[in-house]
Every structure is written in structure tokens, then in C-alpha cells.
Amino acid sequence: MAETATAAARGTRVTYDFVTRAIARTLGHPGKGYFALLAAAVALLAVGIVCLLFLLRYGLGLAGYSHPVYWAVYITCFVFWVGIAHSGTLISAILFLFRSGWRTAVYRTAEAMTVFAVMTAGLFPLIHIGRQWYFYWLIPYPNERGLWPNFKSPLIWDEFAIGTYFTVSTVFLIMGLIPDIAAVRDVATGWRKKLYAITSLGWRGTNEQWRHYTRGYLYLAALATPLVLSVHSVVSWDFAMAIVPGWHATIFAPYFVAGAIYSGVAMVITLLVPIRKLFHLEQLITVHHFENLAKLCLLTGMIVGYAYCVEYFTAWFGGNPAERAAFWYRAFGPFWWASWTMIICNAFLPQLLWFKPIRTNILALFVISIFVNIGMWFERYVIIVVSLAGEPFERFANATYNPTWADWGIMAGSFGWFFMWFLLFVKNFPAVSISEVKEVLPAPTRGKAARA
Amino acid sequence: MKLVNPLTAIFHPPPTPGVLAVFGHLDATVDAIGKLRQGGHTDFTVYSPIPRHEIEDALDQPVSPVRMFTLIGGISGCAVGAWLTLYMSYDWPIVVGGKPVGSIPPYVVIMFEMTILFGALATILGIAFNALFAARRQGTIAYDARFTNDKFGVFVPCEAARAGPVETLLRGAGAEEVRRA
Numbered sequence: 017m018a019e020t021a022t023a024a025a026r027g028t029r030v031t032y033d034f035v036t037r038a039i040a041r042t043l044g045h046p047g048k049g050y051f052a053l054l055a056a057a058v059a060l061l062a063v064g065i066v067c068l069l070f071l072l073r074y075g076l077g078l079a080g081y082s083h084p085v086y087w088a089v090y091i092t093c094f095v096f097w098v099g100i101a102h103s104g105t106l107i108s109a110i111l112f113l114f115r116s117g118w119r120t121a122v123y124r125t126a127e128a129m130t131v132f133a134v135m136t137a138g139l140f141p142l143i144h145i146g147r148q149w150y151f152y153w154l155i156p157y158p159n160e161r162g163l164w165p166n167f168k169s170p171l172i173w174d175e176f177a178i179g180t181y182f183t184v185s186t187v188f189l190i191m192g193l194i195p196d197i198a199a200v201r202d203v204a205t206g207w208r209k210k211l212y213a214i215t216s217l218g219w220r221g222t223n224e225q226w227r228h229y230t231r232g233y234l235y236l237a238a239l240a241t242p243l244v245l246s247v248h249s250v251v252s253w254d255f256a257m258a259i260v261p262g263w264h265a266t267i268f269a270p271y272f273v274a275g276a277i278y279s280g281v282a283m284v285i286t287l288l289v290p291i292r293k294l295f296h297l298e299q300l301i302t303v304h305h306f307e308n309l310a311k312l313c314l315l316t317g318m319i320v321g322y323a324y325c326v327e328y329f330t331a332w333f334g335g336n337p338a339e340r341a342a343f344w345y346r347a348f349g350p351f352w353w354a355s356w357t358m359i360i361c362n363a364f365l366p367q368l369l370w371f372k373p374i375r376t377n378i379l380a381l382f383v384i385s386i387f388v389n390i391g392m393w394f395e396r397y398v399i400i401v402v403s404l405a406g407e408p409f410e411r412f413a414n415a416t417y418n419p420t421w422a423d424w425g426i427m428a429g430s431f432g433w434f435f436m437w438f439l440l441f442v443k444n445f446p447a448v449s450i451s452e453v454k455e456v457l458p459a460p461t462r463g464k465a466a467r468a
Numbered sequence: 469m470k471l472v473n474p475l476t477a478i479f480h481p482p483p484t485p486g487v488l489a490v491f492g493h494l495d496a497t498v499d500a501i502g503k504l505r506q507g508g509h510t511d512f513t514v515y516s517p518i519p520r521h522e523i524e525d526a527l528d529q530p531v532s533p534v535r536m537f538t539l540i541g542g543i544s545g546c547a548v549g550a551w552l553t554l555y556m557s558y559d560w561p562i563v564v565g566g567k568p569v570g571s572i573p574p575y576v577v578i579m580f581e582m583t584i585l586f587g588a589l590a591t592i593l594g595i596a597f598n599a600l601f602a603a604r605r606q607g608t609i610a611y612d613a614r615f616t617n618d619k620f621g622v623f624v625p626c627e628a629a630r631a632g633p634v635e636t637l638l639r640g641a642g643a644e645e646v647r648r649a
Contacts, residue, residue, distance in 0.1 A: 032517060032618035156556060164556035173577040180585040187592050195616070199517070202613035217600055220611050223514040223527055225599040230519045231532035232595035236588055239538075243584045250577060454518045459494040460618070462642065 030299065032460065035453050039446050040200045042295040043208065046443055049294050057435035064429010067422050068143065076146045078422040085404045089423035090144040093430055095396040096279070097137035098178065098251055099272075102244055103280025103312075104130025105185060108192070109240035112233075118308050120452040121301050124196075125291060125442070126284045127189045132437040133283075134182045136430050141174075143426060170253040177250040184243055188236050194219050195229070196446040248276040255399065261342035262403030265330065271323040278316035278362070279392035285309050285385035289378060291442055300448055307375045313388065314369040320395075321363035345406035346398060350416060354394050354402060361391025481608050486625035487634045488610040489643035494522060496642030497620040501526040503641050504624065509634075513609055515621035523620075534594035541590020542583045549582030550575065610649030623649070 071078050081088060104126040111119040142151045154175050156165050165172045198219035201212035219225065252272035255263040265271075285306065292301045331343040346355050365387050374380045405417050441447070491497040497514065501523065504512055514523055553575035561569045615621045624634050628648065635646050 036617045156552060162560055164560060166562075167553040167557065167578055168571060168574045173574070173581075176578050176581040180581045183585060184588040187588060191592065191595065199616040202616045217596075219600075219616075221515050221517060221615055223516070223523060223529070226516065226519040227524070227529055228532045228534050228595050228599040232534040232538075232591050232599075235535065235538040235591045239542075239584050239588045239591070243581075246577075246580060246584075250581075451518045459520060459522075460492060461495045462493045 030457060032454050032457065035300070035457070036199055036203060036450055038297065038300060039196075039448050039450050039453075040203050042297070042442065042447055043200060043204070043444065046294060049290075050439065050443065053290070053294075054436065054439045057432045057439060060428050060432025061436055062429075062432070064426050064432055067425030067429060071143070071422050071426070072148065076144075078420060080418050080420040080423055082417055084407050085401055085417040087144075087400050087404060088417065089397070089401075089419045089427055090140045092393065092396040092400050093427050094137050094140035094144070095251055095272075095400070096393050097133045097140070097430065097434070098248065099276035099279045099392065099396075100283045101130040101133035101137065101181070101185070101280065102248055102273070102276035103278075103284055104128075104133070105188075105240050105244040106277050106280070106312075107284070108188065109237040109244065112237045113241060117456040118305055120456050121448055122284065122288060122305050122309070123452070124189075124192065124449045125288055125447055126280075127185065127192065128438060128441045128447070129280070129283060129287060130185045131182070131189050132434050132441070133280075134178065134185060135437065136434045138178060138182060139430065139433070170250065170257045173250045174254055177247045181243060181247045184236075184240055188240055191229075191233060191236060192449060192452075193445060195221065196450040199450045200446055245273055248273045255403075260403050260407060261336075261338045262346065262399065262406070265327065267323060267326055267330070271320070271327075274316050274319035274323065275362075275392060275395060278313065278320050279389060281309055281313045281316065282385040282388035282392070285313070285381050286389060287438065289382045291447060295442070295447065297448060300453060303376050303378065306378055306381055307372075310369045310375040310381055313385070314366055317362060317366035317369075317388070324359060324363055342403060342406050346402050349402070349406060351398065351402045351405065354398050358391050358394040358398050361387045362395060365391070483610070483649065484608045484625045485627055486609065486623055486649055487631050487638065488612065488647055488649050489622045489624075489638040489641075490612055490614065490645040491620040491622070491642065492618075492644050493642065494520060494620060497622065498522050498526045500622050500638055500641035500643065503637050504622070507633075507637060509624055512622055512624040515611070515615035515619075515623070517616055517618060517620075532598065534591060534598060537590045537594025537597075538587050541593075542587035544590075545582040545584070545586025546579050548586065549579035552582070553578050610647075619644075 079088065079090070104123075107119050107126040108123040108130075111123070142148050145151060154165060154172065167173075194216055197212050198216040198221065201209060201216050204212055249269035249272065252268035256265060256268035258264060288301060288306070288309075292298060328343055328347075331339045334340075345351075365384060368374050368380075368384060374384075401417055489500065491500065497516070501512075501514060505526075514527065516523055554570045557570045563569060609623045609625065611623075612619065612621055622638060622643075624638070626634055631648055635648075638646050
């Protein structure tokens with residue numbers, strides 16, 4: 017195993033006990049860097065809350081909506097955060113089914129990121145609907161007029177998909193945590209011991225518990241895998257089912273799924289670099305893990321780059337004048353800067369990852385991952401806002417759209433909200449899976465070491 | 469007269485008498501399981517920090533019933549999704565262009581999501597029911613905090629009078645520590 021090889025080169029032996037202690041140590045006093053990050057996240061969240069209060073008081077006119085652009089930054093953020101969520105399930109469920117050993121050290125971070133990203137994403141449709149206090153009209157409940165939601169609308173599919181995704185990824189995260197919480201319970205002291213004694217639900221690692229647990233975990237992974245593919249497909253149909261040029265394309269589902277995993281892997285790298293440094297996890301999360309994440313990034317980035325080519329090619333080759341005009345507007349219209357930011361950050365920049373010195377340079381990966389995050393935000397901005405702004409059906413109403421402080425403030429607040437939950441999680445629960453990291457180590461035996 | 473709390477019997481059952489052995493090595497644990505099974509013991513519990521196929525193979529247990537929970541949950545989720553969409557469409561029919569009120573292709577999305585949702589929740593219930601609440605002797609058998617860290621353990625329930633041979637057997641298999649509980 018690469019982990020043990022790296023540790024051996026450094027003269028440390030990675031044993032079961034070392035893994036438990038190293039990960040339990042992340043729950044101790046985290047140092048000033050952690051609190052500085054947490055304070056920054058809470059400050060951003062405060063900005064978002066203030067902007068949201070203004071929006072609630074004075075209405076959606078505060079956002080930069082102008083005809084025909086009525087889906088803008090809030091929906092962009094919604095799709096961005098749902099996309100961020102996807103790589104977590106890829107790493108925790110799909111790579112689990114493929115039995116790839118390297119996922120063990122990074123999957124807990126990715127899975128927690130999934131849950132908090134969906135929590136963030138779920139806020140945006142509610143902010144966007146205007147009369148936020150009527151959000152429950154989306155839920156099929158018997159009301160006094162006997163009305164039900166329209167199940168032929170992709171928006172209601174989206175509600176079911178996101179609701180299911182949030183529920184399933186949360187229970188998947190909690191299920192994976194149980195044996196690890198039990199492990200830290202057995203080395204913790206004080207109030208933490210009590211907290212972990214309750215949250216480990218009586219886990220003791222008996223043969224009977226493992227027998228049901230491993231089976232159940234396998235089925236959860238097998239259910240989460242088609243779910244993750246369906247969720248972003250359904251999100252893409254929010255657009256593809258409409259007849260707006262630039263939206264109405266059959267390529268949308270796979271294009272969105274690849275983009276989602278791409279942005280999510282980039283976010284995993286962005287999160288892991290500081291976490292590894294702050295909590296001294298260099299021996300568990302090694303350069304080998306970052307290199308594998310970089311390869312995933314390269315693969316999905318290539319798919320996204322290919323999808324960009326296909327979109328433009330179809331617009332040209334299909335010969336539909338409205339579609340051609342939409343893509344001309346996208347590349348050379350007033351929003352050219354957004355389109356080219358997206359193409360350069362998402363399709364060209366990750367080509368650097370072909371080179372091993374860059375894949376194994378953590379600082380370079382951190383910088384690239386931030387650019388990919390920016391690029392993927394602009395991808396959604398371009399698809400949603402620029403397609404609407406260039407609508408050929410609205411000849412006399414092509415106002416220039418500009419996001420306002422209410423848009424930017426709430427977007428900044430969403431980053432604060434996400435990072436606040438994430439930082440609180442990694443401080444209070446094992447951010448690296450204890451039992452699964454042990455699974456890829458050779459088991460202690462009396463004779464020669466048995467290989468996992 | 470002191471009143472007896474009837475809940476005590478449920479939540480704090482008396483400990484099971486027996487022998488607890490602590491092992492530092494996986495192969496020693498597997499040896500002990502083999503010897504116990506040869507000696508006719510079937511009711512023992514093995515603790516391990518991680519699931520290992522060697523232990524599963526040595527115990528030769530039946531496949532977990534959690535899979536039935538998943539299957540039944542998934543099928544009922546699909547049925548609920550179909551009922552939800554079709555019933556609600558026909559309850560307040562909105563006829564567009566004379567086309568059928570219940571339209572299956574868009575409803576497949578809802579049925580699919582409900583299959584996953586109910587299947588996953590039923591799986592969780594299956595794990596919780598089987599592993600946490602219905603497990604034999606849950607909470608009454610001896611435990612050591614090292615079992616979630618780096619030690620393996622075997623607990624054999626037996627009366628004090630018959631504990632001697634079991635202790636010898638476990639020591640012979642390579643147990644680091646053997647104690648009576």
C-alpha cells in the first residue's frame with residue numbers, strides 16, 4: 017500500500033494504534049489557524065444573512081433580475097453547490113464499489129462536504145422563489161382546494177431528487193461514522209466521551225454488528241451510485257426540458273454529471289490541503305492521494321472540455337438559427353468574459369495535470385483547484401444567465417443583466433455557511449475514517465504480515 | 469420496601485458470565501475461532517476493530533438479512549412513487565390536448581427517486597434493528613476499550629464452573645490476556 021510505503025520511508029510505522037491516535041488527535045485543541053478560518057466563515061455568513069434579511073423585507077427587486085433574466089445568481093449558486101456535492105458520493109460510494117483502497121483516507125472529508133454542500137444548495141431555490149414563506153407549496157400535501165403539485169414539471173422532480181440525495185447522503189455519512197465514533201469514544205475523556213458514547217449507538221465491533229453493517233453499507237453504496245447520477249441529471253433537466261436555446265439539449269444530463277464531479281473533486285482538493293496542514297495528517301493523507309484526485313480531475317475535466325466542443329459543434333452543425341445565435345452571443349456577446357473564463361479554467365487549465373510534477377505538487381494542485389471552482393461557477397452562470405439574456409424570442413427586451421450586492425452578498429454567505437459547517441464537523445468528528453484506513457493496512461499477525 | 473424499576477430488566481440486564489480473551493494478532497484470533505468451533509462452542513462473540521474476511525470465513529455465518537430490508541424498502545418506494553404521481557394526477561385531472569392524464573415517462577423520475585429513498589432508509593433500519601437492537605446479549609457481555617483500536621477479542625459465555633477448559637483453549641490459541649467476566 018502506498019500509505020505504508022510513504023510512512024516507512026519516513027521511518028514511522030503506521031499501525032492500527034497510530035491511526036486511531038493520529039485521527040483522535042484532530043479532535044483536540046486545533047490551534048489559531050483553525051479559529052481564524054472559522055471566524056472568517058462566520059463573518060461571511062453574517063454578510064449573507066444581512067443581505068437575505070434585506071431581500072426578505074424589500075423583495076426580489078433587490079437582486080439584479082431584469083427581463084428576460086429571471087433565473088440568475090441564486091440558481092447559479094444552487095447548481096454550483098449541488099455539483100460540489102457530487103464528488104463526495106463518487107468517492108465514498110462509487111470508488112467503494114470499485115474497491116479502490118486510496119479512497120479510505122479522503123472519503124470522510126468528501127462525504128461531509130457532500131452533506132453540507134447539499135444543505136447549502138437547498139437554500140437557494142427557497143431564496144429564489146420570492147415569497148420564501150410559501151416554500152412548502154412544493155410538497156405534495158392535501159390542501160383545502162384539493163390541489164396537488166404537477167409531477168410533469170422538472171422542478172418537482174428536482175425537489176424529490178435533492179430531498180432524496182440529502183437524506184441518503186446524510187444517513188450514509190452517519191453510518192460510516194458509527195464505528196469511528198466508537199473508536200474515539202474508547203480513547204476520549206470528559207464530556208467528549210459522553211457525546212461519543214451516545215452518538216456511537218452502542219457500537220462495539222462484534223462479529224454480528226460487522227456482519228449486518230458491511231452488508232448494509234454495501235447496499236447503501238449501491239443505492240447511492242445510481243442516485244448521484246440521477247440527481248444532477250434531474251438538475252440538468254430543469255434547463256434541458258425548457259425550449260431556451262443553449263438549454264434544450266440532450267447532452268445536458270451527462271454533461272452536468274461530469275461537470276458536477278469535476279467541480280466536486282476540485283473542492284475536495286481545496287478542502288483537504290488546509291485540513292491536512294491544520295490537523296497534521298501528512299502521514300495519512302499523502303501526495304499519492306492528491307495525485308489520484310488530480311487524475312480524477314483530469315478525467316472529468318476532459319469530459320467537460322469535450323462537452324463544450326460538442327455544444328458549439330451541435331449549434332453550428334444543427335443549423336438552427338436560434339441555437340447558432342445563442343452560442344455566438346455566448347462566445348462574442350457582452351458576456352464573452354464569463355464564457356472565456358469558463359473555457360480557460362475548465363478546459364485548458366487542467367491540461368497541466370498531465371504532468372506528474374504538477375500532480376504531485378500540492379500547492380500547484382491547490383491553485384488549480386481554486387481556478388476550477390471559479391470556472392465551474394462561471395459555467396453555470398454562462399448556461400443559465402447568458403442563455404436567458406441572449407434569448408432570440410425577446411427582441412425588444414434584451415436588457416443587460418448585472419448582479420447586485422444582494423446577489424454577491426448571499427453568494428458569499430453561502431460560502432460562509434458551507435465552510436462553517438465543514439469546519440465544525442472536522443473538529444468534532446473523525447475527519448478521516450479510522451476503521452477504513454485500518455482496512456488497507458496489513459493486519460497484525462504472528463508470522464509474516466498478511467496483506468490486505 | 470424498595471421498589472424495583474421494571475425498566476431496569478430491559479435497559480440494564482445482568483451481565484452474562486463467561487471468559488473474555490484479548491488477542492493482538494489476527495491469525496491467533498482466527499485460530500481461536502477454529503478451536504472453539506471444534507470444541508462445540510457456537511455462541512461466542514468476536515470483537516474486531518475492522519471487518520476482516522478471515523474472521524467471517526472462520527465463523528461461517530449466514531448472509532445478513534439486511535438485504536431483505538433493502539429489497540422490500542426499494543419495491544415499496546417504487547410503488548409509493550407510482551401511487552403518488554398517478555393518484556394525484558387523477559384526483560384533479562388537468563387534460564391537456566386530450567392526452568392521457570397519467571403520463572408514465574415523467575413519473576419514472578419520481579418512482580426512481582422514491583425507490584432509492586425508501587431502499588436506503590429501509591437498509592438503515594435493517595442495520596439498526598439487526599446490529600444494534602436485536603443483537604444477542606447486546607450490552608451484557610464483557611468488552612474492552614482496546615477492541616475498537618488495535619486488539620481483537622473473543623468472548624465465550626459459560627458458567628464459572630466450566631470456564632477452566634475454555635481459558636486453556638484461548639491461551640493455547642495465543643491470547644495475550646484471558647479473564648473471567
